[in-house]
Amino acid sequence: MKKLTITLLFLSWVVKGQNLHEKKDSIKVLDEVLIMNNIKKKIETDMKMNVSVDEFLASSDQISFIKRGAYAWEPLLNNMSTERSTVTIDGMHVFGACTDKMDPITSYVESNNLATIDIKSGQEGGMHGSTIAGSIDLKRKNSPFGRLQKWQGVYQSGFEFNNKQFFNLGNFSFSSNRFVVDGSISYRKAENYYDGNGHEVKHSQFKKFNTSLGIAYKTSELSSIRLDAIFDQAKDVGYPALPMDLWLSRAIITSATYKQLYKKGIIKAWDTKVYFNAIEHYMDDTKRPENLVHMDMPGWSTTYGLLSKLNIKQGDISSEIQLNAYNNRSIAEMRMYPQDRSKQTMFAYSWPWITTSYAGISFNNSWDISKNSQLNFGGSLGLNYNRSKYVEFNWIFHPGSPQEKTRFLPSINANYQLTINQFNFSVGGGYGQRAPSVSEGYGYYIYNSFDRYDYIGNPNLKNEISYEGNASAGFKNKKLSIQAKVNYFHIENYIIGKILSLGSPMNYQSVGVKSYTSLDYATLFNFSLNANYEITNGLHWNGVLTYARGMDNKENNLPFIRPLSYQTSLHYMYKEFGIQTSVNGDLKQINFSPEYGEDKTPAYTIWNLSTDYRINFKKVNATIQVGVENILDEYYSTYADWGNIPRMGRNFFTSLKINF
Numbered sequence: 001m002k003k004l005t006i007t008l009l010f011l012s013w014v015v016k017g018q019n020l021h022e023k024k025d026s027i028k029v030l031d032e033v034l035i036m037n038n039i040k041k042k043i044e045t046d047m048k049m050n051v052s053v054d055e056f057l058a059s060s061d062q063i064s065f066i067k068r069g070a071y072a073w074e075p076l077l078n079n080m081s082t083e084r085s086t087v088t089i090d091g092m093h094v095f096g097a098c099t100d101k102m103d104p105i106t107s108y109v110e111s112n113n114l115a116t117i118d119i120k121s122g123q124e125g126g127m128h129g130s131t132i133a134g135s136i137d138l139k140r141k142n143s144p145f146g147r148l149q150k151w152q153g154v155y156q157s158g159f160e161f162n163n164k165q166f167f168n169l170g171n172f173s174f175s176s177n178r179f180v181v182d183g184s185i186s187y188r189k190a191e192n193y194y195d196g197n198g199h200e201v202k203h204s205q206f207k208k209f210n211t212s213l214g215i216a217y218k219t220s221e222l223s224s225i226r227l228d229a230i231f232d233q234a235k236d237v238g239y240p241a242l243p244m245d246l247w248l249s250r251a252i253i254t255s256a257t258y259k260q261l262y263k264k265g266i267i268k269a270w271d272t273k274v275y276f277n278a279i280e281h282y283m284d285d286t287k288r289p290e291n292l293v294h295m296d297m298p299g300w301s302t303t304y305g306l307l308s309k310l311n312i313k314q315g316d317i318s319s320e321i322q323l324n325a326y327n328n329r330s331i332a333e334m335r336m337y338p339q340d341r342s343k344q345t346m347f348a349y350s351w352p353w354i355t356t357s358y359a360g361i362s363f364n365n366s367w368d369i370s371k372n373s374q375l376n377f378g379g380s381l382g383l384n385y386n387r388s389k390y391v392e393f394n395w396i397f398h399p400g401s402p403q404e405k406t407r408f409l410p411s412i413n414a415n416y417q418l419t420i421n422q423f424n425f426s427v428g429g430g431y432g433q434r435a436p437s438v439s440e441g442y443g444y445y446i447y448n449s450f451d452r453y454d455y456i457g458n459p460n461l462k463n464e465i466s467y468e469g470n471a472s473a474g475f476k477n478k479k480l481s482i483q484a485k486v487n488y489f490h491i492e493n494y495i496i497g498k499i500l501s502l503g504s505p506m507n508y509q510s511v512g513v514k515s516y517t518s519l520d521y522a523t524l525f526n527f528s529l530n531a532n533y534e535i536t537n538g539l540h541w542n543g544v545l546t547y548a549r550g551m552d553n554k555e556n557n558l559p560f561i562r563p564l565s566y567q568t569s570l571h572y573m574y575k576e577f578g579i580q581t582s583v584n585g586d587l588k589q590i591n592f593s594p595e596y597g598e599d600k601t602p603a604y605t606i607w608n609l610s611t612d613y614r615i616n617f618k619k620v621n622a623t624i625q626v627g628v629e630n631i632l633d634e635y636y637s638t639y640a641d642w643g644n645i646p647r648m649g650r651n652f653f654t655s656l657k658i659n660f
């Protein structure tokens with residue numbers, strides 16, 4: 001929805017620009033609009049100005065996380081795991097190279113190369129490819145041509161006391177009439193953190209280096225070309241909830257984009273991008289004395305892709321049509337060694353060279369029926385092809401399963417919005433399908449330390465099919481805004497692991513083997529309530545309440561469904577001084593799922609406080625912030641902390657941000 005508003009806004013600006021100022025540069029107008037939008041949604045939270053991408057995502061009421069440590073949290077959208085959502089960087093598909101999900105895509109960017117994160121729920125998020133839960137698009141910084149101030153830069157630094165995390169982030173941009181450069185560089189280093197009882201959580205350290213560069217050149221009055229690259233490297237990352245750590249993870253993410261705007265006709269803009277990204281991932285279990293047998297489990301993921309988008313406007317209808325195509329190859333190896341590491345005793349592919357090719361066309365229309373009502377409707381049709389090179393591994397548990405598989409993935413959605421005075425309402429529905437992920441379809445002995453089973457993929461799995469309904473209602477006046485949202489998913493052929501009676505575990509820690517199978521169906525319900533109130537000038541209150549419920553076809557609970565959660569914060573600003581405090585927590589997890597390795601998680605409440613001060617000196621403005629998270633040093637772990645690892649105890653933090 002937000003995307004459509006942006007598009008509409010941009011189209012109306014372009015049209016206005018043409019009528020009022022013939023010579024106004026449309027690209028500039030487009031960029032200005034995008035920038036305006038970005039300024040509103042800075043990558044920071046109420047409590048902290050220098051946040052990681054994960055901390056920023058956590059401030060959304062649609063996102064929860066599975067945490068395996070302090071680094072690279074796995075984002076759950078609408079309480080569904082990453083297989084059910086599309087996570088993209090500027091629309092580009094990137095696939096992690098870890099069979100144990102140590103590297104969600106969000107771990108390959110940094111907060112200082114992002115402008116915003118675009119989250120869309122359910123089938124509305126189908127623009128970049130087939131999805132069930134929705135989409136998370138990480139949008140990179142993209143400076144406009146011909147900005148007044150040619151050079152701009154930001155430097156951020158800070159220290160977090162609990163895990164001795166020290167970070168330095170810098171980014172700059174140069175902009176002239178024909179030429180733009182955006183660059184960023186960052187380094188974070190953290191040691192083990194301490195829980196609320198003051199105990200060290202071993203293997204929770206990390207080191208992350210990230211840099212990005214984007215160069216744009218205006219090829220004509222209405223067209224431009226842009227080259228982008230991100231390089232990310234994480235080293236010596238501990239995952240306290242897993243039986244192994246990460247030695248090295250490296251990603252290179254590149255793209256070339258051509259943008260053409262049109263002054264006449266119904267086509268307003270055409271955007272085409274080709275991209276390539278490669279990820280390598282090397283785990284390390286040698287630092288865990290409890291592992292008697294050592295396993296190397298490296299993984300590689302390589303993706304080529306194309307996306308091409310048209311923006312069209314005719315009368316009251318504006319449309320987006322997008323072509324997505326990509327090809328991914330995922331490889332993961334398992335090498336087992338006895339204590340003498342020079343002797344390898346076993347070799348297997350846990351991802352036996354899986355190729356995924358996808359091509360799809362999606363469209364999205366927005367029709368302004370009247371001044372206060374709007375109909376959005378869209379859909380997509382995708383073609384998904386998989387091939388397993390070393391299909392022998394898949395035949396061990398699923399003999400005779402085909403080496404190649406082609407699937408059609410249709411989707412459709414509609415949503416009606418109505419505004420009556422200060423009230424707004426929306427109601428919508430959707431239908432969509434997704435193909436199984438590489439692990440679900442072709443994984444071989446992927447050890448899951450949560451339920452302690454080895455997981456086997458099944459190439460014959462049916463498509464997951466989602467039927468979805470959603471509604472929202474809101475009220476807004478000068479001081480108060482309240483928004484309530486609900487959605488409901490009925491998902492047929494819901495993919496989940498079930499115990500296999502045959503097959504013996506490979507890992508000595510594992511208790512058995514599970515194969516991915518389809519439940520007849522599962523249902524998911526999500527509710528959120530968000531309120532803002534301006535108590536007096538400078539004093540704001542914000543509150544969020546979320547509730548979710550997920551069940552399988554036998555009314556058993558689904559795993560990783562967030563219990564009732566709340567967050568409330570107060571924010572006070574006086575001149576250059578700001579202070580904010582927040583309380584957040586989950587209630588007791590009653591609806592847990594013992595079948596999938598969950599146990600009851602007690603309630604917890606966390607109290608945070610921070611204060612900041614701004615200094616303006618000529619063209620430079622600096623902000624310093626000090627704060628403390630988990631003031632009461634509560635010992636807790638959440639429903640989605642893998643293996644109930646405790647979260648961080650009291651954490652003092654300081655940070656500095658300089659804009660010049």
Ligand SMILES: [Cu+2]
Pocket residue numbers: 098099100101102103246281282283
């Ligand atoms: Cu890994």
